[in-house]
Amino acid sequence: MGLTRIKHPSHSQHYLVLRYPQEPYWCDGCIGLGFGPCYECEHEDCSFYLHEECANAAPSTSHPFSKCSLKFHYNAPQEDERYCDACGEDVLGFVYQCSHKHPHDYHPRCLKLPLTVTAGDGLILQLKKKLPSKCLRCGSRETSNRIQGWCYVSSPDRYCYHIACVKDMILEKWKKDYFTQDGNVNEANSLALQTFSPGREIALPGGRSSSKATQIWRKATTVIMVIISALFGEPSALISVLVQYLLSS
Numbered sequence: 001m002g003l004t005r006i007k008h009p010s011h012s013q014h015y016l017v018l019r020y021p022q023e024p025y026w027c028d029g030c031i032g033l034g035f036g037p038c039y040e041c042e043h044e045d046c047s048f049y050l051h052e053e054c055a056n057a058a059p060s061t062s063h064p065f066s067k068c069s070l071k072f073h074y075n076a077p078q079e080d081e082r083y084c085d086a087c088g089e090d091v092l093g094f095v096y097q098c099s100h101k102h103p104h105d106y107h108p109r110c111l112k113l114p115l116t117v118t119a120g121d122g123l124i125l126q127l128k129k130k131l132p133s134k135c136l137r138c139g140s141r142e143t144s145n146r147i148q149g150w151c152y153v154s155s156p157d158r159y160c161y162h163i164a165c166v167k168d169m170i171l172e173k174w175k176k177d178y179f180t181q182d183g184n185v186n187e188a189n190s191l192a193l194q195t196f197s198p199g200r201e202i203a204l205p206g207g208r209s210s211s212k213a214t215q216i217w218r219k220a221t222t223v224i225m226v227i228i229s230a231l232f233g234e235p236s237a238l239i240s241v242l243v244q245y246l247l248s249s
């Protein structure tokens with residue numbers, strides 16, 4: 001955990017303070033959705049946020065999945081469309097990039113994804129560079145923009161989900177509930193994600209409804225929730241609401 005009050009070159013006119021917001025925010029560094037700890041501009045008229053990982057991004061870094069040496073940029077040096085090699089999402093701001101001719105790009109947050117997540121009931125999720133089996137959400141080993149994005153695989157059951165697919169699921173839901181049709185923020189639904197239920201978003205394969213299928217569905221739902229917690233940081237409140245929601249349905 002870094003300092004609690006900082007000046008950051010991307011917003012040098014005001015101080016930023018470390019906060020634990022109760023609502024999702026957009027990071028003005030990587031232009032990605034965030035929950036959990038972030039640096040927020042202390043000026044009341046400013047709504048400027050940075051993921052903690054974006055605010056504290058080191059000038060260079062590396063990752064066990066990559067042999068490349070990665071340098072931090074406020075914007076990708078290339079003009080063309082860039083995608084994060086981990087999560088498949090667009091690179092629109094802060095990025096780590098290598099110096100290869102066809103460079104790899106990573107969001108600062110994606111490089112900080114936990115390699116292993118241990119949840120209750122002996123469930124362990126491992127971050128993998130290559131999918132050992134098809135993603136249960138999209139049925140493919142590639143993401144929708146044909147990137148070989150990273151995934152989490154559960155053990156012992158080996159449920160596999162792209163990070164890209166879990167992010168998509170969340171973003172779709174969030175955009176639907178958070179914004180009204182004219183694009184304004186729907187205040188009443190600003191906490192909508194806290195009642196997000198992955199169970200509703202996951203169809204049972206082949207419409208099966210046997211008790212075996214229900215069991216698989218419950219496990220898959222749990223796996224998704226744990227991935228969400230890994231993706232979005234400090235998740236305890238969000239996740240406990242999700243779990244309660246799941247158990248009551």
Ligand SMILES: [Zn+2]
Pocket residue numbers: 027028029030031032050051054094109
């Ligand atoms: Zn960010």
Ligand SMILES: [Zn+2]
Pocket residue numbers: 011013014041042043046048
């Ligand atoms: Zn400001």
Ligand SMILES: [Zn+2]
Pocket residue numbers: 068098099100102103104
């Ligand atoms: Zn590279």
Ligand SMILES: [Zn+2]
Pocket residue numbers: 084085086087088089106107110
């Ligand atoms: Zn990413």
Ligand SMILES: [Zn+2]
Pocket residue numbers: 135136137138139140142143161162164165
């Ligand atoms: Zn997928």
